[in-house]
Amino acid sequence: EAAVTQSPRNKVTVTGGNVTLSCRQTNSHNYMYWYRQDTGHGLRLIHYSYGAGNLQIGDVPDGYKATRTTQEDFFLLLELASPSQTSLYFCASRDRATETLYFGSGTRLTVL
Amino acid sequence: QQKVQQSPESLTVSEGAMASLNCTFSDRSSDNFRWYRQHSGKGLEVLVSIFSDGEKEEGSFTAHLNRASLHVFLHIREPQPSDSALYLCAVSTTGNYKYVFGAGTRLKVIA
Numbered sequence: 001e002a003a004v005t006q007s008p009r010n011k012v013t014v015t016g017g018n019v020t021l022s023c024r025q026t027n028s029h030n031y032m033y034w035y036r037q038d039t040g041h042g043l044r045l046i047h048y049s050y051g052a053g054n055l056q057i058g059d060v061p062d063g064y065k066a067t068r069t070t071q072e073d074f075f076l077l078l079e080l081a082s083p084s085q086t087s088l089y090f091c092a093s094r095d096r097a098t099e100t101l102y103f104g105s106g107t108r109l110t111v112l
Numbered sequence: 113q114q115k116v117q118q119s120p121e122s123l124t125v126s127e128g129a130m131a132s133l134n135c136t137f138s139d140r141s142s143d144n145f146r147w148y149r150q151h152s153g154k155g156l157e158v159l160v161s162i163f164s165d166g167e168k169e170e171g172s173f174t175a176h177l178n179r180a181s182l183h184v185f186l187h188i189r190e191p192q193p194s195d196s197a198l199y200l201c202a203v204s205t206t207g208n209y210k211y212v213f214g215a216g217t218r219l220k221v222i223a
Binding site: 004031033035040041042043044045048050056058059090092094098099100101102103104105106 | 113116118144146148154155156157158161200202204206209210211212213214215216
């Protein structure tokens with residue numbers, strides 16, 4: 001089973017702050033995803049990538065940048081954090097054979 | 113754009129009673145459906161995947177797909193209090209690498 005590790009587990013920042021969320025997967029999956037989860041909205045796709053150096057725009061990309069530095073590592077960047085970005089963020093990788101997403105444990109971000 | 117809706121928003125059942133959750137999707141070309149479970153404060157774990165009309169069973173979880181009616185159901189047989197969690201439906205189309213999630217059904221199983 002895929003192993004997806006996110007860090008930090010919790011993060012508090014202030015409005016205008018700079019935040020980087022990290023994700024590493026160790027099963028050589030090509031596709032990786034960043035989602036945010038908010039009550040009443042389910043999971044919404046922010047960005048995804050199919051390999052190092054690639055970035056695809058998701059459904060709610062405004063205010064977020066992302067970078068895939070290696071096959072394993074995918075980062076989500078909030079350069080000017082706003083309270084509306086307070087959320088639970090999940091990273092996932094996709095198993096090509098089964099097309100199943102495997103998720104990390106999430107990062108809870110609070111923007112004051 | 114694909115819309116995925118789940119009902120009910122919350123459901124309480126007694127231990128051992130069948131629990132049935134509903135997921136409705138809008139894109140008729142969808143052919144890739146999954147149910148995930150999320151315990152409070154945890155990540156998502158996949159329960160069952162289904163790709164064609166009919167049923168697919170994984171342990172105590174059975175997915176039932178009817179693409180003509182745009183519904184996919186999850187039935188949980190003899191749920192236990194440990195099955196209390198948020199259940200999420202995810203829908204995709206082969207060749208499209210985006211997965212759309214519903215908002216979830218929060219299940220509570222009481223002893």
